[in-house]
Amino acid sequence: MSAHEITLPAPAKLNLFLHITGRRDDGYHTLQTAFQFIDSADILHFSLRHDGQLTLSPDIDGVLSADNLIIRAATALREATNCTLGANIRLDKRLPMGGGLGGGSSDAATTLLALNTLWETQLNLNELAALGLKLGADVPVFVHGHAAWAEGVGELLTAIEPDEPWYVVLTPEAHVSTAEAFRHPLLTRHSEAIKLRDLNAGVTRNDFEKVVRTLAPAVDEALHWLTQHGVAKMTGTGACVFLACSSQGQAADILSASPVNGFICRGQNRSSAHTALDHWLRMHRI
Numbered sequence: 001m002s003a004h005e006i007t008l009p010a011p012a013k014l015n016l017f018l019h020i021t022g023r024r025d026d027g028y029h030t031l032q033t034a035f036q037f038i039d040s041a042d043i044l045h046f047s048l049r050h051d052g053q054l055t056l057s058p059d060i061d062g063v064l065s066a067d068n069l070i071i072r073a074a075t076a077l078r079e080a081t082n083c084t085l086g087a088n089i090r091l092d093k094r095l096p097m098g099g100g101l102g103g104g105s106s107d108a109a110t111t112l113l114a115l116n117t118l119w120e121t122q123l124n125l126n127e128l129a130a131l132g133l134k135l136g137a138d139v140p141v142f143v144h145g146h147a148a149w150a151e152g153v154g155e156l157l158t159a160i161e162p163d164e165p166w167y168v169v170l171t172p173e174a175h176v177s178t179a180e181a182f183r184h185p186l187l188t189r190h191s192e193a194i195k196l197r198d199l200n201a202g203v204t205r206n207d208f209e210k211v212v213r214t215l216a217p218a219v220d221e222a223l224h225w226l227t228q229h230g231v232a233k234m235t236g237t238g239a240c241v242f243l244a245c246s247s248q249g250q251a252a253d254i255l256s257a258s259p260v261n262g263f264i265c266r267g268q269n270r271s272s273a274h275t276a277l278d279h280w281l282r283m284h285r286i
């Protein structure tokens with residue numbers, strides 16, 4: 001393994017709950033949520049270039065390379081640090097897109113972590129998270145790499161240690177635009193703020209569920225079906241829905257009976273991107 005190359009995962013997240021508590025003057029909504037990572041991930045491979053060029057392959061259908069959060073993250077890091085190096089980046093896209101699993105944000109965070117290492121730009125995690133926040137509200141939690149209680153627009157983070165259960169995640173055939181969900185007239189925008197200690201008191205929900213169920217009948221059906229087995233929730237602005245299970249076997253059984261496609265995975269409080277980066281740093285004795 002050369003010090004000019006690094007391969008890191010970009011894990012997905014679940015929003016264990018999501019309450020919208022208000023709206024800022026700039027139109028953005030304030031929320032409370034809990035993020036936990038799962039062991040399903042995209043895989044990104046980076047190799048250093050000295051000529052300043054940035055390449056990404058393969059393309060994602062429908063996303064211009066310049067709009068890809070990977071290229072945007074790399075460019076933001078280069079500009080913030082006046083770095084003149086470049087990279088060839090390979091993306092093995094495994095996560096469903098636009099499903100509330102945060103794959104694009106996680107790809108951006110993994111890119112910041114990987115290139116900050118290869119380029120030796122030496123930003124700390126707070127500086128990388130601030131850069132990431134300009135790309136998307138979910139990027140900071142992936143940069144910090146720990147399950148978190150989040151407030152603000154998702155950037156005020158407190159590390160938490162929820163259980164790490166097996167989950168069934170269903171991926172209904174529906175695309176829900178985050179912007180459309182946020183501007184829906186029937187969205188609950190003023191949920192009462194709760195305290196971190198109330199997290200496990202059974203009082204949480206995802207405030208987007210009501211509007212997304214009307215916008216996307218496939219989400220409604222998936223939630224309806226999964227609820228027979230326990231407290232099912234949607235993640236982010238959907239479309240994916242999930243259920244915590246008591247064992248891997250129970251998760252597999254529920255998935256095999258499901259009329260909707262999906263996968264099973266394990267909750268993780270530490271991001272696999274950080275675990276892999278630590279391993280790489282140890283191998284290179286940095």
Ligand SMILES: C[C@@](CO)(OP(=O)(O)O)[C@H](O)COP(=O)(O)OP(=O)(O)OC[C@H]1O[C@@H](n2ccc(N)nc2=O)[C@H](O)[C@@H]1O
Pocket residue numbers: 015027028029030031099100101102135136137138153154178179180182235236237238
């Ligand atoms: C609600 C979450 C929970 O994780 O949803 P998912 O994207 O994961 O489903 C995120 O915070 C989503 O944040 P982010 O991914 O940055 O949203 P973007 O796509 O950039 O936002 C699209 C649009 O939604 C609105 N928006 C977004 C975030 C926010 N806190 N308030 C808003 O009102 C804005 O109009 C914004 O222009």
Ligand SMILES: Nc1ncnc2c1ncn2[C@@H]1O[C@H](COP(=O)(O)OP(=O)(O)O)[C@@H](O)[C@H]1O
Pocket residue numbers: 060063067068069070096097098099100101102103104105107108178236237238
């Ligand atoms: N590297 C990337 N991976 C996924 N989506 C990306 C990426 N770069 C830009 N996008 C855009 O971001 C949108 C949201 O993607 P994603 O993060 O997968 O979903 P969500 O925000 O619902 O969790 C995609 O539909 C796509 O247009």
